[in-house]
Amino acid sequence: MSTAPGMLHGKVALVTGASSGIGAAAARVFAREGARLVLTARRAERLHDLAAALREDGAEVTHLAADVRDPAAARAVVALAVERFGRLDAAFNNAGYGTGRTPLHLMADEVYDAVVDTNLRGVWNFLRPEIAAMLTAGGGAIVNTSSTGGLVATPVAAPYVASKHAVIGLTKAAAAEYGAHGIRVNAIAPGITGTEMVTDWFAANPGVEEALHRATPQPRTARPEEVAEAAAWLCSDRSSFVTGATLAVDGGFTAL
Numbered sequence: 001m002s003t004a005p006g007m008l009h010g011k012v013a014l015v016t017g018a019s020s021g022i023g024a025a026a027a028r029v030f031a032r033e034g035a036r037l038v039l040t041a042r043r044a045e046r047l048h049d050l051a052a053a054l055r056e057d058g059a060e061v062t063h064l065a066a067d068v069r070d071p072a073a074a075r076a077v078v079a080l081a082v083e084r085f086g087r088l089d090a091a092f093n094n095a096g097y098g099t100g101r102t103p104l105h106l107m108a109d110e111v112y113d114a115v116v117d118t119n120l121r122g123v124w125n126f127l128r129p130e131i132a133a134m135l136t137a138g139g140g141a142i143v144n145t146s147s148t149g150g151l152v153a154t155p156v157a158a159p160y161v162a163s164k165h166a167v168i169g170l171t172k173a174a175a176a177e178y179g180a181h182g183i184r185v186n187a188i189a190p191g192i193t194g195t196e197m198v199t200d201w202f203a204a205n206p207g208v209e210e211a212l213h214r215a216t217p218q219p220r221t222a223r224p225e226e227v228a229e230a231a232a233w234l235c236s237d238r239s240s241f242v243t244g245a246t247l248a249v250d251g252g253f254t255a256l
């Protein structure tokens with residue numbers, strides 16, 4: 001058995017959207033790799049239970065419920081990391097929301113607002129205090145969750161596709177501004193991943209999951225842990241010369 005320290009050993013890492021799916025998997029992977037963690041999402045009870053389970057395994061974890069659409073709440077989560085652990089080294093801005101399945105010209109403005117506020121404004125709200133904290137710490141690594149929908153379009157999901165493309169643009173802009181300050185900023189673009197976000201959609205639309213598998217060189221749904229592993233690597237010093245990049249974790253879906 002290896003006794004080498006994990007790739008996030010000693011790092012202070014923040015994870016948004018940690019109450020389920022990819023974010024909860026990231027909390028587990030980051031903890032296994034030695035990170036000290038600040039977890040956030042809106043569902044406080046889920047954060048509490050996950051943090052308790054990780055502490056039982058020896059991790060240092062704190063959590064704070066927050067809505068990513070609220071900039072003051074985002075600042076409070078970053079401040080908690082600095083108060084509790086003295087610094088912030090890594091952040092996985094992963095919270096996101098997809099809805100609609102309606103043709104663009106019929107979609108309600110409220111749907112656009114909800115999706116863009118969560119997926120784009122939510123990353124923006126966290127990115128700014130995270131960068132401020134990392135400038136103080138002398139560097140850091142940030143990973144933003146985009147989607148294959150940030151690289152290619154899918155029908156009847158225009159606000160989601162637009163918001164996830166914008167996350168990649170914001171990622172590149174931040175990477176360009178802060179590379180010289182030792183802060184790396186990357187994105188991941190998951191393909192279909194088995195989380196709450198897609199299980200209801202699949203249940204309501206028989207055949208959709210199989211059709212997506214047929215369009216994917218690795219013809220299956222990803223496990224949340226497979227996406228979390230990519231985020232952990234990008235948050236770690238092992239990806240030390242990678243910035244402004246978008247890593248597709250999609251079984252080859254966008255390679256076709």
Ligand code: NAP
Pocket residue numbers: 016017018019020021022023040041042043044066067068069094095096097098118145146147148149189190191192193194195196197198
């Ligand atoms: P999920 O299980 O539904 O998780 C979404 C997470 O985002 C939850 O923890 C949720 O927590 C949080 N969240 C949503 N709105 C929020 C808000 N306003 N404020 C704070 N937290 C909020 O789905 P997932 O698949 O893991 O999604 C994680 C990310 O992966 C998202 O950005 C999604 O767009 C992206 N993604 C997923 C897939 C996929 O196939 N699953 C594919 C491509 C990209 P609370 O509800 O507790 O707030």
